[in-house]
Amino acid sequence: MKMDLYHIFYLSALELNFSRAAKRLFITQPSVSQSIAQLEAHLQTQLFQRLSKGVILTTEGKRLFEQVKPAFETIQLAEKTMSERATLKQGSVAIGASDSACKYLLLPKVQSFQKKYPNVHLKLQNGSTPELLAKLQQGMIEMALVHLPIDDHLYSIRGTYSVHSAFVVGARYKQLTEKAKTLSQLVQYPIVTFSQQSQSRIYLDELFASHQLTVTPEVEVSAMDVLLACTKIGMGIAFVTKEFVQESLNQQELYEIPLTTHLKQRHIGIVTTKHAPLSHASESFLSMLTDSFNKQ
Secondary structure (H helix, E strand, O other): OOHHHHHHHHHHHHHOOHHHHHHHHOOOHHHHHHHHHHHHHHHOOOOEEEEOOEEEEOHHHHHHHHHHHHHHHHHHHHHHHHHHHHOOOOOEEEEEEOHHHHHHHHHHHHHHHHHHOOOOEEEEEEOOHHHHHHHHHHOOOOEEEEEOOOOOOOEEEEEEEEEOEEEEEOHHHHHHHOOOEOHHHHOOOOEEEEOOOOHHHHHHHHHHHOOOOOOOOOEEEOOHHHHHHHHHOOOOEEEEEHHHHHHHHHOOOOEEOOEOOOOOOEEEEEEEEOOOOOOHHHHHHHHHHHHHHHOO
8 A cells, every 4th residue: 555645644633634635745735635535445344434524544544644743743753864964053063183283173173063053062082093994984073183195095084184293392491492303303312202002193203213313212102282291391301293283382381392404294084984974064064174174
């Protein structure tokens, strides 16, 4: 039996008038009457009692209505939900980033997005680049801000943000900023850096190795705030993303060491899983994020 007949029955039972039901269905009143007759013949029972001004449900009609009503209410709710998600009246965005990228790149855009779409729920998860890529594959997040390069055969890079690396110190080692230093001079001092699995640490180790140098950090941390705190109290030289510590440099809480070696630009990418469609809310947030990166 076609669902259309039950839909016509459902609206007719709500309206208790075939003409009004026909208007809601955008069909003629005779078409409604014919469809109800077909359904009654199929079920071998009378569903409506015809009156001079409308209809009323029979006992069997009432029973059928109570059984089909939840199904159509569920469909209507699903349509309403899908419509609201398409217009961003509701929805969710699940995104991951490192602590520093979250604080300096993501949160300002989160604030703007929430002002524009207050009913969209944002889920933020922190982690290292390998952890975030694993969460993408597991479907725990829809996009991530990660340090590039990555093995991109599984991922789509939707936008990039250029950053610069720097070695910085607190007041205790401020004298190191007076003249440009070589990398071999830097390794003579305590180094404060991230743990070995972080992309920043991998880049740092590769940088020193390219100059036939090795470094054994004095302090290894997993969070940007801890790294900066250790550096400010004089525990050593920190390798950082300059854009993320610009405020501390401006306030002279940290000082950049000039180098004789040029440090190449690095890139942070907005990454999604290939062939995995994003929700309307996630596409809108991604568009806002990539627009801001393009204006860099």
